[in-house]
Amino acid sequence: MLKSIPKNYQPSPDLLQGKTILVTGAGDGIGATAARTYAAHGATVILLGRTVKKLESVYDQIVNADHPEPAIYPIDLEGAKDSDYYDLADNIEKEFSCLDGLLHNAARLDSLMPLEQYDLKIWARLMQVNLTAPFLITHACLPLLKKSDDASVIFTSSGVAHHGRAYWGAYGVTKAGCDNLMQILADEVENHTSIRSNSIDPGAVRTRMRRLAYPAEDASLLPTPEDIMPAYLYVMGSDSKDFTGEIFSVK
Ligand SMILES: NC(=O)c1ccc[n+]([C@@H]2O[C@H](COP(=O)([O-])OP(=O)(O)OC[C@H]3O[C@@H](n4cnc5c(N)ncnc54)[C@H](OP(=O)(O)O)[C@@H]3O)[C@@H](O)[C@H]2O)c1
Numbered sequence: 658m659l660k661s662i663p664k665n666y667q668p669s670p671d672l673l674q675g676k677t678i679l680v681t682g683a684g685d686g687i688g689a690t691a692a693r694t695y696a697a698h699g700a701t702v703i704l705l706g707r708t709v710k711k712l713e714s715v716y717d718q719i720v721n722a723d724h725p726e727p728a729i730y731p732i733d734l735e736g737a738k739d740s741d742y743y744d745l746a747d748n749i750e751k752e753f754s755c756l757d758g759l760l761h762n763a764a765r766l767d768s769l770m771p772l773e774q775y776d777l778k779i780w781a782r783l784m785q786v787n788l789t790a791p792f793l794i795t796h797a798c799l800p801l802l803k804k805s806d807d808a809s810v811i812f813t814s815s816g817v818a819h820h821g822r823a824y825w826g827a828y829g830v831t832k833a834g835c836d837n838l839m840q841i842l843a844d845e846v847e848n849h850t851s852i853r854s855n856s857i858d859p860g861a862v863r864t865r866m867r868r869l870a871y872p873a874e875d876a877s878l879l880p881t882p883e884d885i886m887p888a889y890l891y892v893m894g895s896d897s898k899d900f901t902g903e904i905f906s907v908k
Contacts (some may be wrong), residue, residue, distance in 0.1 A: 658904075659819075659858065659901045659904050659905070659906035660717055660832070660840075660900070660904065660905050660906065661729065661778045661906060662760070662887060662888045662891040662892070662897075662905060663891070663896075663904070665837050666887045666888075666890075666891050666896070666904060668698060668887065668890040668891065668894060668896070670697075670698060670699075670795060670819050670892075671698065671699045671825075671877070672698045672700045672890060672894040672895070672896070673698040673736070673757075673758070673890075673893065673894055674694055674698070674699030674700075675699065676695075676700045676701070676758055677700065677701050677702075677703065677749075677753040677755065677756055677757050677758070678695050678700045678701070678702050678703070678756075678758030678759070678799070678861070678893065678903065679697065679703040679705060679730075679749070679758065679759045679760070680692045680701075680702055680704060680705065680756060680760045680762060680764050681705045681706070681755060681760065681761055681763035681764040681790075681791075682705070682706055682763025682764065682792065682862050683702070683704035683705055683712060683715055684704070684706035684708050684710075684711025684712045684715060685706075685708075685711055685864070685865060686716070686862075686864035686865060686866060686882060687762055687813075687859060687862060687864060687882045687885070688706070688760070688762040688883075689711070689715050689883035690883055690886060691760055691886065691889045692704055692715055692719070692727065692826075693715060693718055693719060693722075693724075693736055694883075694886045694889065694890065695758070695760075695826035695855060695889075695890075695893065696703075696719040696722075696724035696725060696727060697724055697877040698723065698890060698894070699724075699725065700725065700757075700758065701725040701727060701728070701753070702725075702727040702728075703720070703728045703729075703730055703749065703753075703796070704716060704728065704729050704730065705730045705731075705732060705745075705763070705849065706731065706732075706763065707732065707733040707734065707735075709731050709733065711875050712729045712789075712903070713729065715727070716729055718817035718882070722873065723725065728752065729798075729836050732745065732747060734763055734772055734785065734786045734790035735765075735782055735786050737790070738900065739793060741819065741852070742790075742793040742794055742797040743797045744797070745755065745794070745797060745798075746755075746778055746797040746798050746800070746801060747796065749798070749801055750801055752798075754804065755801050755802075755804035755805045756798055756801040756802050756805060756808065757802075757805040757807065757808050757809070758808065758809050758810075758811075758840075758893050759794065759798060759802065759808075759809075759810045760813075760867065760889070760893065761791040761794065761795075761811065761812045761813055761835065762788045762809070762813050763786065763790070763901060764780065764786060764813065764828075764831070764832075764866070764868050765783055765786045765787060765825075765828075766783075766870060767779045767782065768770065769781060769824040769825060769826070769828075770824060770825060770826060770865060771823070771824055775827070778858050779821040779827060780826065780827045781830070783826075783827035783828055783831050784827060784830075784831060787827075787828065787831035787832070787834075787835070788830075788831040788834045788835060788838070791838065792838060794801070794840060795838070797811065797870065799852075800822075801844050802850075802852050803850050803852065805851065805852075805873050807851050807895055807898060808851060808852045809852075809853050809855070809893050809894070809897070810839070810842060810852060810853065810854045810855075811855055811856065811857055811889075811892050811893060811905050812835040812836065812838065812839040812854070812855075812856040812893075813832075813856065813857060813858075813859065814832055814835060814836050814857060814858040815828075815832040815858060815859075816828040816858060816860070817832060818832035818833040818835070818836050818858070819833075819836075819858075819904075821833075821897075835856065836856050839854050839902070839904075840854075840858045841878070842869070843856040843902035847901055852901075853897070853898065853900065853901040853902065854902065855892050855897070855901060855902070855903045855905060856903070856904040856905065857888055857892055857904075857905045857906075858904060858905070858906045858907065859881070859888075859907050860880070860885070860906065860907045860908050861878055861879050861880070861886050862879060862881070862882055862884075862885060863877075863879040863880065863881050863882070867879065868880070872905070880907075885907045888905055888907045891905075
C-alpha cells in the first residue's frame with residue numbers, strides 16, 4: 658500500500674540543519690533538485706554522479722545561494738569496482754564522520770522492449786546501476802548511518818515497481834528490487850538503530866528520463882522536480898521519523 662505525505666506539508670526552513678546527506682545522480686533531474694532543496698534547508702550535501710560538469714553546476718548553484726558548501730563525488734555506478742564504494746564510505750567518514758541521509762536516486766532507463774528481444778547488455782547494466790549500486794552504497798555506508806541519531810535512507814520507486822508492466826523489463830525489475838531492499842533494511846534495523854528506510858515513487862515528472870520513455874507526450878503538463886520536493890523533504894527530515902518500510906507516493 659502506498660503512503661501519502663501530509664496534505665499541504667510545510668517543511669521548516671531549517672529542517673535539515675547540520676545534516677550530511679548523500680544524493681546519487683545529483684547532477685540532473687530529480688536528484689539535482691533534491692540536492693539543491695536539501696542544501697536550502699540546511700544540509701551539507703554530497704553530490705554523487707558520473708558527469709562532473711553537471712555536478713559542478715549544482716555545486717555552484719548551492720554555493721551562490723549561500724547554502725552550506727557541498728562536496729562533489731564523481732563515480733560511474735556502471736563501471737565502479739566494489740572497492741570504490743568502500744572508498745566512498747571511508748572518504749565520507751574522514752570528512753564528515755557520519756551520514757544522516759542517503760537518497761538513492763541515480764538510475765537508467767535505456768530502452769523499453771519486449772522480453773523476447775531483450776538486450777542482455779542493457780539488462781546487466783540496469784541491474785548494476787539501478788539495484789546493485791544502491792545495495793553496495795547502503796552496505797558500505799551502514800556503519801556511518803548507524804552513527805547518526807536520526808538517519809533516513811530513501812530508495813526511488815516507480816509506478817512499474819508495484820506491478821510488472823509490458824516492455825519495462827529490467828527497469829521495472831530493478832525498481833521492484835529497490836522497494837524490497839528498502840523493506841529488508843527497514844526490517845533489519847528497526848528497534849536497534851535510529852535508521853529509517855523508505856521509498857518514494859515520484860510519479861510522472863518532467864525530466865530527461867521521462868522524455869525518453871514518453872517522447873510524444875506534452876511535457877509541459879507534467880509536474881517539475883521542484884513540484885515534488887515536499888515529499889523528498891518530508892521523507893528525509895525528522896517529520897517522518899515514525900515511518901519506516903513504507904513506499905511514499907508523491908500524488
Ligand atoms: N521522471 C520520472 O517520471 C520518474 C518516474 C518514476 C521514477 N523515477 C526515478 O527517479 C529517479 C530520478 O530520475 P530522473 O527522472 O530525475 O532521471 P534523469 O534526469 O535521467 O536523472 C538520472 C540521474 O542518474 C544519474 N545516473 C545515470 N546513470 C548513472 C551512472 N552510471 N552513474 C552515476 N549516475 C548515473 C544521471 O547522471 P547523468 O546526468 O550524468 O547521466 C542523472 O543525474 C530515478 O531513480 C528514476 O528511476 C523517475
